[in-house]
Amino acid sequence: MKKLINDPKDVVVEAVAGFGAAHSDLVTVSLDPVFIARADAPVAGKVGIVSGGGSGHEPLHGGVVGFGMLDAAVPGPVFTSPTPDPILAATKAVDGGAGVLHIVKNYTGDVLNFETAADLALAEGIEVRSVIVDDDVAVKDSLYTAGRRGVAGTVLVEKLAGARAEAGGGLDEVADLATKVNERTRTMGVALTPCVVPHAGEPSFTLADDEIEIGIGIHGEPGRERIPLEPADRIVDRLLAPILEDLPYAPGERALVLVNGMGGTPQVELFIVFRRVAEALAERGIEVARSLVGNYTTSLEMQGVSITLLKLDDELIELWDAPVQTAALRWGR
Amino acid sequence: MKKLINDPKDVVVEAVAGFGAAHSDLVTVSLDPVFIARADAPVAGKVGIVSGGGSGHEPLHGGVVGFGMLDAAVPGPVFTSPTPDPILAATKAVDGGAGVLHIVKNYTGDVLNFETAADLALAEGIEVRSVIVDDDVAVKDSLYTAGRRGVAGTVLVEKLAGARAEAGGGLDEVADLATKVNERTRTMGVALTPCVVPHAGEPSFTLADDEIEIGIGIHGEPGRERIPLEPADRIVDRLLAPILEDLPYAPGERALVLVNGMGGTPQVELFIVFRRVAEALAERGIEVARSLVGNYTTSLEMQGVSITLLKLDDELIELWDAPVQTAALRWGR
Known part of the structure; x- marks a missing residue:
């Protein structure tokens, strides 16, 4: 460690x-x-x-x-x-x-x-x-x-x-x-690497060199399945499918997309993921009305990402745009 | 990779x-x-x-x-x-x-x-x-x-x-x-882990399980020395010493402290580092007038941190506080 x-x-x-x-x-x-x-x-x-x-x-x-x-x-x-x-x-x-x-x-x-x-x-x-x-x-x-x-x-x-x-x-x-x-919120994540809790001193789980965990929890809890590493776009599609199945969108509905880094993920990868999310939603006629890309809910140094969709309405958009002044989110004031 | x-x-x-x-x-x-x-x-x-x-x-x-x-x-x-x-x-x-x-x-x-x-x-x-x-x-x-x-x-x-x-x-x-x-700016960094450039597919250097590199470059270039891992406070003191030697501060002078994560460093570690920097500067009578803690200049997924001190004056403080509206820095507007 x-x-x-x-x-x-x-x-x-x-x-x-x-x-x-x-x-x-x-x-x-x-x-x-x-x-x-x-x-x-x-x-x-x-x-x-x-x-x-x-x-x-x-x-x-x-x-x-x-x-x-x-x-x-x-x-x-x-x-x-x-x-x-x-x-x-x-x-x-x-x-x-x-x-x-x-x-x-x-x-x-x-x-x-x-x-x-x-x-x-x-x-x-x-x-x-x-x-x-x-x-x-x-x-x-x-x-x-x-x-x-x-x-x-x-x-x-x-x-x-x-x-x-x-x-x-x-x-x-x-x-x-x-x-x-x-x-109105649904999330699904993927881990490429585990993380080490300081007082434990050892990784909470292990993944093979070519393996990723689909559906990982933010404490490294097991997800749905372990599969070999795939291109980012295909991983995004795997994460989006159960999100959209669980809360379907009609064409024209608006989503807030949160692409959340797990802590150790380079920022270029988060934006590569966001790019495909935006593209995949456009293919379904879903409007990305607001977005947030970065490390917001991490698991120490874990490499991976989660995708969150929030189904927006006018009330939620107005509240989202309202001023906020914190260390991690700050706008409008 | x-x-x-x-x-x-x-x-x-x-x-x-x-x-x-x-x-x-x-x-x-x-x-x-x-x-x-x-x-x-x-x-x-x-x-x-x-x-x-x-x-x-x-x-x-x-x-x-x-x-x-x-x-x-x-x-x-x-x-x-x-x-x-x-x-x-x-x-x-x-x-x-x-x-x-x-x-x-x-x-x-x-x-x-x-x-x-x-x-x-x-x-x-x-x-x-x-x-x-x-x-x-x-x-x-x-x-x-x-x-x-x-x-x-x-x-x-x-x-x-x-x-x-x-x-x-x-x-x-x-x-x-x-x-x-x-x-008026001086920086020194440390790496705990290397990073992998996508088109290379291999780490640009290797470190033993208990080893860190003092003075690392942001592309993984060699620094000053490799030493066994030490407590964070001691590492901070090692990074601060050459910074303060290169541009000494008189008691009462003001610094902007930037604690910069290299990409894969958990946020708790950045604040543990900042805590010691603030303490060590207080011991020398240097005022931490402004600060910034987070991932700003990263090296992909590298774990590590750099410490930057900028010697402030009234002009620089006024310019620092001026409004800024970017994805990574945003305040005052």
Whole structure:
């Protein structure tokens, strides 16, 4: 294992401290318990939005804390859910009196710990609603999941719910919007290489030199099948097929396309993938109305990519275009 | 070699096509010859700024084309200089009548080809000035270089010269500012893993399982020494020492710190590195007045990092804070 770290047990705290120092205009960080909050939190009268989960997926979630998106992010140990304590602390820190939305990727540990934190928050008088993200069409149940996994589509849920909250939406309205986005979002990924969790020190799985895993999870969980490496365009077609089968588009419908790098993928490859996605959707008469290409939900140094389609409507386009000011997404302000 | 590509010979054209499709609000792309230009180029009366070089370092340079930064980027084949033709075409495309600045990383092929293009542009009546970037303190001469190599500091030169041009600076003024930034910028990098150039199909060098290369070049050129892997904080100190020796800081002086990922480095590691840089500079009384942490000048999927310090003054801070609107850097507008 070769990593630019000190002691494996200090990875998260040191990274969060560094993130806080680099982005002190946007966020404040707490190191005990560990969470990252908007510099101006709590925002009075605004619904607070908290997300979190195991570390190793950066910039998710700390990198999307700021105006127009998350109010707080709670990073657990690498690939391990945060406990209820820091989730509760973050929830209290961003409660501006209008309630708090928890956006939770669908993994058993995350769901349980966010639920406990929500109960504790309620006991302290903070109204909490939770929305579970489960956008991964690859598998029905998985290593750490009952039901589908929550993967890169999470960043879209967080952007759009954040915009609705910033525009003054109430707690139910923001939660319903998050649910709507999740219901319209589908993702499928592929891995070329595994990644190494620092405290494990070994790859979580292995792939042969010419082998790729179709439908990989963001913790390296098994997908649908292992096949020999193919040209990028054919891999894109393999990922798009189950996405479009699961949520069909009529000609003329509009999609937001997210091509998400898993962490170790060169940027040229992400754009080669995007090129084919755009072409394949054009062939079906689907309009790529908005797009996002880059590393947003990573798996440490894994090489690979996921493709996400979100079925847009006028409301979602307006929310997407609304200003956002975070470390990883920033426009319009 | 496992890569998300089709035919290795199509990597650059397909990636540029995909980039253009994803960022059509910011840029237009030409595929023959290959260059990327601001969507609103040429901007009448503004000095045009063109940079370029071998592909594989994305987001440099195409990702920083836009308002407040580059007017055009000319990507050559992977790790290979573009020929004079596309450089000339880009220069003509962005000439708004106030002359064009070429920002050139110091590699023999780039310097020669940009020089030829500048001569051809002059013959067509376009005034061109060229500034060579050579910020890498690692080695005096290198595999493809007479003198120091141009590496991650290039993004700082491009941002600040771009701001000066956007503010109405004349050609000499913009070129002198670029020269000033280069003179105040120092970089040193480290590699944990090599990278594979698509048309070569093999790693350009090899490192043992516990070995790192201090002073690596962005094409995998040899650095100063190979040593066993050490804790991140110690590696940071090794990179900072020659930077600060080459351009000493008095206590109270201000630095812009760029922690640049080489492409395959997990984001947590970049922030662990930044944390130590900030700490080490604080120990010396140097103020981190601005910072930038992320993948800006990459070497495909290489794992590693470079540290850049730019000695700031009031003029440079004002130019840094000026609005910029590109795919990779975006703020203030």
